[in-house]
Amino acid sequence: MTTIAANLQAVRERVARAAIAAGRRPEDVVLLAVSKTWPAYCVAAAAEAGQRLFGENYVQEGVAKIAELRARALEWHFIGPLQSNKTRPVAAHFDWVHSVDRLKLAERLSEQRDAELPPLDLCIQVNVSGEASKSGVAPDEVPELARQVAALPRLRLRGLMAIPEPDGDEGLLRSRFATVRRLRDELNAAGFALDTLSMGMSHDLELAIAEGATMVRVGTAIFGTRKLREEQT
Numbered sequence: 001m002t003t004i005a006a007n008l009q010a011v012r013e014r015v016a017r018a019a020i021a022a023g024r025r026p027e028d029v030v031l032l033a034v035s036k037t038w039p040a041y042c043v044a045a046a047a048e049a050g051q052r053l054f055g056e057n058y059v060q061e062g063v064a065k066i067a068e069l070r071a072r073a074l075e076w077h078f079i080g081p082l083q084s085n086k087t088r089p090v091a092a093h094f095d096w097v098h099s100v101d102r103l104k105l106a107e108r109l110s111e112q113r114d115a116e117l118p119p120l121d122l123c124i125q126v127n128v129s130g131e132a133s134k135s136g137v138a139p140d141e142v143p144e145l146a147r148q149v150a151a152l153p154r155l156r157l158r159g160l161m162a163i164p165e166p167d168g169d170e171g172l173l174r175s176r177f178a179t180v181r182r183l184r185d186e187l188n189a190a191g192f193a194l195d196t197l198s199m200g201m202s203h204d205l206e207l208a209i210a211e212g213a214t215m216v217r218v219g220t221a222i223f224g225t226r227k228l229r230e231e232q233t
């Protein structure tokens with residue numbers, strides 16, 4: 001078994017244990033393998049081990065991997081900060097975008113999504129850690145943005161995504177995840193049908209699952225420690 005296959009199995013076990021501990025079913029939590037900075041052959045190794053959903057943060061790198069791995073019919077999620085002038089390749093090649101935090105982005109993705117493709121699945125990224133984060137929309141602005149996004153064609157609003165401050169202690173992280181879950185519950189009570197809470201990473205997936213995460217985004221625990229490098233486009 002390759003290291004990636006063994007790591008994947010260990011992460012799947014962590015996810016299943018956390019779900020059961022929270023009184024949930026393991027199959028209600030989906031694993032998104034975050035392959036940013038790792039070459040296509042690492043994604044291929046994970047795919048060989050049964051992983052189908054992959055997350056990428058950088059547009060050019062992601063699009064290149066999608067092209068290289070086309071024959072494997074994987075599902076690709078864009079999870080990084082997105083500039084408005086880079087939406088076109090994302091709308092053309094990805095299946096999901098988790099990082100929508102302003103109407104302009106959603107409008108462009110909607111306009112640019114080919115009518116031949118299924119609608120683009122979206123999450124609104126919520127800033128749950130205030131000043132400590134530059135990305136995401138403030139919780140009190142989420143309902144308005146959700147209404148606007150839901151009205152656009154070619155998109156399907158699926159839920160909310162959040163990245164709490166990485167240095168938070170357990171109690172703080174749990175309260176951040178709980179904020180996102182409550183927001184999702186409020187939106188659904190107001191008539192939305194959001195089925196996705198994209199939250200939890202290598203170091204905090206158990207806490208996120210305890211607070212209702214339906215999709216955990218895991219990189220390091222599957223592929224290893226990323227080398228520090230300049231952010232690409």
Ligand SMILES: *Cc1c(COP(=O)(O)O)cnc(C)c1O
Nearest residue numbers: 034079201202217218219220221
């Ligand atoms: C890199 C990244 C992840 C994965 O983080 P790990 O700590 O490597 O598991 C998850 N979500 C987002 C948005 C990321 O940028």
